[in-house]
Amino acid sequence: MSKYSMHLLVCGGTSCHASESDAIVWNLRDELEAKGLSEKVQVILTGCFGFCEKGPIVKVMPDNIFYVQVKPEDAQSIVEEHIIKGKLVDRLLYHDPKTNKPVGDSKHAGIFKKQLRIVLRNCGFINPENIDEYIARDGYHAFGKVLTEMTPPDVIKVIKDSGQRGRGGAGFPTGLKWEIAYRNKSEEKYVVCNADEGDPGAFMDRSVLEGDPHSVLEAMAICGYSIGASSGLIYVRAEYPLAIRRLKIAIDQAREYGLLGKDIFGTGFNFDISLRYGAGAFVCGEETALIHSMEGLRGEPTIKPPFPAEAGFRGKPTNVNNVETFAAIPVIILKGADWYSKIGTEKSKGTKVFALAGKINNVGLVEVPMGTTLREVIFEIGGGIRQGKKFKSVQTGGPSGGCLTEKHLDLPIDFDNLVAAGSMMGSGGMIVMDEDDCMVSVAKFYLEFTVEESCGKCSPCRIGNKRLHELLNQITEGKGSLPDLDRLRNMSLVIKDTALCGLGQTSPNPVLSTLDNFRDEYVAHVSDKKCPAGKCKNLMEYYIIPENCVGCTACARVCPVNAISGQRKEIHYINPEVCIKCGACLEKCKFDAIIIR
Amino acid sequence: MPQIKSLADLKKIREEIRTGLDVRKKAIDPESNVQVKVAMATCGIASGAKPIMEFFVEQLDRRNISGVVTQTGCMGYCYAEPTVEIKLPARDPVVFGFVDLKRADQIIEKYIKEGELIDGIIPVNYETIDSKE
Numbered sequence: 170m171s172k173y174s175m176h177l178l179v180c181g182g183t184s185c186h187a188s189e190s191d192a193i194v195w196n197l198r199d200e201l202e203a204k205g206l207s208e209k210v211q212v213i214l215t216g217c218f219g220f221c222e223k224g225p226i227v228k229v230m231p232d233n234i235f236y237v238q239v240k241p242e243d244a245q246s247i248v249e250e251h252i253i254k255g256k257l258v259d260r261l262l263y264h265d266p267k268t269n270k271p272v273g274d275s276k277h278a279g280i281f282k283k284q285l286r287i288v289l290r291n292c293g294f295i296n297p298e299n300i301d302e303y304i305a306r307d308g309y310h311a312f313g314k315v316l317t318e319m320t321p322p323d324v325i326k327v328i329k330d331s332g333q334r335g336r337g338g339a340g341f342p343t344g345l346k347w348e349i350a351y352r353n354k355s356e357e358k359y360v361v362c363n364a365d366e367g368d369p370g371a372f373m374d375r376s377v378l379e380g381d382p383h384s385v386l387e388a389m390a391i392c393g394y395s396i397g398a399s400s401g402l403i404y405v406r407a408e409y410p411l412a413i414r415r416l417k418i419a420i421d422q423a424r425e426y427g428l429l430g431k432d433i434f435g436t437g438f439n440f441d442i443s444l445r446y447g448a449g450a451f452v453c454g455e456e457t458a459l460i461h462s463m464e465g466l467r468g469e470p471t472i473k474p475p476f477p478a479e480a481g482f483r484g485k486p487t488n489v490n491n492v493e494t495f496a497a498i499p500v501i502i503l504k505g506a507d508w509y510s511k512i513g514t515e516k517s518k519g520t521k522v523f524a525l526a527g528k529i530n531n532v533g534l535v536e537v538p539m540g541t542t543l544r545e546v547i548f549e550i551g552g553g554i555r556q557g558k559k560f561k562s563v564q565t566g567g568p569s570g571g572c573l574t575e576k577h578l579d580l581p582i583d584f585d586n587l588v589a590a591g592s593m594m595g596s597g598g599m600i601v602m603d604e605d606d607c608m609v610s611v612a613k614f615y616l617e618f619t620v621e622e623s624c625g626k627c628s629p630c631r632i633g634n635k636r637l638h639e640l641l642n643q644i645t646e647g648k649g650s651l652p653d654l655d656r657l658r659n660m661s662l663v664i665k666d667t668a669l670c671g672l673g674q675t676s677p678n679p680v681l682s683t684l685d686n687f688r689d690e691y692v693a694h695v696s697d698k699k700c701p702a703g704k705c706k707n708l709m710e711y712y713i714i715p716e717n718c719v720g721c722t723a724c725a726r727v728c729p730v731n732a733i734s735g736q737r738k739e740i741h742y743i744n745p746e747v748c749i750k751c752g753a754c755l756e757k758c759k760f761d762a763i764i765i766r
Numbered sequence: 767m768p769q770i771k772s773l774a775d776l777k778k779i780r781e782e783i784r785t786g787l788d789v790r791k792k793a794i795d796p797e798s799n800v801q802v803k804v805a806m807a808t809c810g811i812a813s814g815a816k817p818i819m820e821f822f823v824e825q826l827d828r829r830n831i832s833g834v835v836t837q838t839g840c841m842g843y844c845y846a847e848p849t850v851e852i853k854l855p856a857r858d859p860v861v862f863g864f865v866d867l868k869r870a871d872q873i874i875e876k877y878i879k880e881g882e883l884i885d886g887i888i889p890v891n892y893e894t895i896d897s898k899e
Contacts, residue, residue, distance in 0.1 A: 176883055213883045216846060216863050219891035228889065284892030293805055293841030293851070304776065305783040313773035372809070379807040380839015411808050427769035435771045500895060534842035536892070550891065 173211040176230040182217025183530040185224035196244035236261040292380030300422040303383040311502035324395040330506035332518035337491035340584035349478040350396040353486040358398035361489040364405040367451040368567025371598035373522040374492035378412035382419035388495035401442040451622035456489040470670035513539035517583035527601035544578040558603040566595030569675030571682025591682040607704035608687040613641040615679040630673030633664040649695040717762035724754035800833030801853040807840035813847035861888040
């Protein structure tokens with residue numbers, strides 16, 4: 170039906186675009202026109218290939234050949250050599266740095282594809298409201314296999330051997346958790362799915378629940394069989410109405426098929442799942458607080474031990490896992506522990522989903538094997554920093570994590586490396602910051618969040634974080650002093666050591682990591698009373714450079730508070746006492762006469 | 767809906783759906799039907815996926831194209847929402863980003879009808895697990 174027998178796909182992602190992909194498209198089209206091939210071969214501009222380091226990319230379809238670092242003048246060789254003569258243009262092929270051999274066919278080169286989707290395997294593929302589509306992609310087959318061919322200790326062994334660690338943040342080994350719940354004898358046990366996703370900027374759990382709810386149900390049922398539980402509870406935020414709706418549909422469909430309920434697969438095993446709604450308190454992501462909230466009590470954490478695996482929901486052994494942890498379980502069962510444990514690093518196996526946000530071109534969800542570097546995630550899959558600005562920092566782990574810098578870019582991401590670098594995995598939010606972001610303000614932002622979300626039960630978190638926030642506020646207002654920086658650090662360390670639960674123990678991390686990595690920025694705030702990024706309003710001043718000002722009066726006319734004085738054709742002056750730092754004059758000036766200093 | 771009473775039952779259903787012999791629903795023959803999937807997670811809906819989905823349902827019908835429009839979850843390309851995947855018979859699926867009504871119309875006219883690609887498709891940049899035991 171198509172008149173074209175061949176397609177040339179030119180990467181039009183932001184960073185390739187910057188390196189002339191438009192010109193490549195024009196040249197290719199001209200070249201094809203000249204050779205009389207424009208009716209046969211279509212040239213189009215695409216979105217990002219996620220291989221920006223070697224951009225611009227040209228992909229030839231259906232041959233599936235990749236050309237890298239293509240220049241506009243290469244159009245001729247691609248058309249003459251590849252399209253007309255059918256020969257590969259060797260010099261434009263990607264050369265594997267290890268073997269130095271050219272790699273052309275994208276299907277045989279893992280290098281082109283940094284992402285591996287295990288958790289997100291069905292997201293965006295199946296209709297989440299149709300159980301048949303899930304079954305067609307091997308859905309519930311792991312559950313069937315477990316029930317008919319494996320004993321609970323067998324299942325636990327597979328999960329243990331796979332090396333999977335909990336994706337909720339702390340990275341506790343999943344198999345071990347299941348084993349403890351299995352060993353604690355009780356008539357009644359519970360499986361709980363923690364879907365209380367609360368980190369600012371994290372949305373992978375929501376996407377899984379909305380895109381592939383059955384994977385979570387199946388995994389919970391597998392877990393129920395393994396630890397000896399017959400009921401499952403999903404604690405999901407009421408702010409996720411679509412996720413809730415799709416979960417309900419999924420549960421109903423699974424019940425209709427007899428995949429939830431009594432005597433599943435004719436084996437006598439009973440399991441059912443119900444939903445519990447959270448009201449969105451951040452602390453309820455902590456498992457003891459989550460359980461209390463489900464019991465109708467205040468969402469406050471209690472000291473561990475006892476762990477939920479000993480005395481959890483209604484005082485019975487309870488296994489709590491995160492959405493992402495569960496979503497990978499059916500694959501681990503079907504593909505085996507060996508397969509899963511080959512992916513990732515020595516101590517962190519499998520893949521991790523990251524929610525890329527902030528000043529990055531390709532905002533979105535990515536799933537990469539553990540051990541992928543921050544650079545690969547940010548500059549290749551993520552397409553680099555917006556508007557060609559300079560990378561400054563990446564915040565991982567949400568309010569419990571820290572800010573990593575350029576020197577950490579080549580760090581392979583896994584649980585232990587991130588902790589060693591002063592941050593953490595957390596739920597997988599990754600917020601990228603550029604040169605315009607003030608790191609003191611960033612620390613303040615996260616502290617604001619923790620102060621707001623602290624449940625108030627223990628004083629280090631309730632009072633300590635409040636004091637930290639006050640100090641940061643003073644610093645950004647230009648009222649800080651050098652000793653304040655030591656005060657910040659000392660108080661942070663005390664809170665870390667003494668807070669009751671994970672929220673308080675990790676809340677000073679954004680402060681500590683920015684103090685470590687961006688101390689000069691803090692010093693600039695307290696000693697020079699300057700904000701290097703030009704973000705802290707009290708520390709900046711709009712200033713007219715006399716030499717550049719031509720006296721056009723454009724700035725004075727847009728100033729909403731009449732802070733700018735000066736006659737026509739005379740040098741203007743901004744009165745800092747009156748100026749509200751709105752930036753209107755800076756935008757208006759055509760002569761680059763106004764600066765922030 | 768029949769109850770699944772054994773692993774064999776489950777496998778049977780899987781094979782039925784895979785081979786398109788599912789008689790309980792409108793038969794979807796991938797060889798002759800266009801399949802349109804609209805990413806309808808919260809993010810997609812917030813950026814306008816609903817009217818796009820309605821548009822495809824309505825217009826395929828009106829333009830006499832035999833096809834199936836379904837919703838799906840998040841494809842991960844938040845920066846390019848709303849996103850739509852089109853699978854033409856005997857072709858690999860193609861993902862289109864930034865789909866508004868104008869672009870949706872272009873997709874139907876150019877890609878679905880003529881098989882011509884249009885600018886701004888999103889290349890597959892990941893691997894996934896293959897679906898077999």
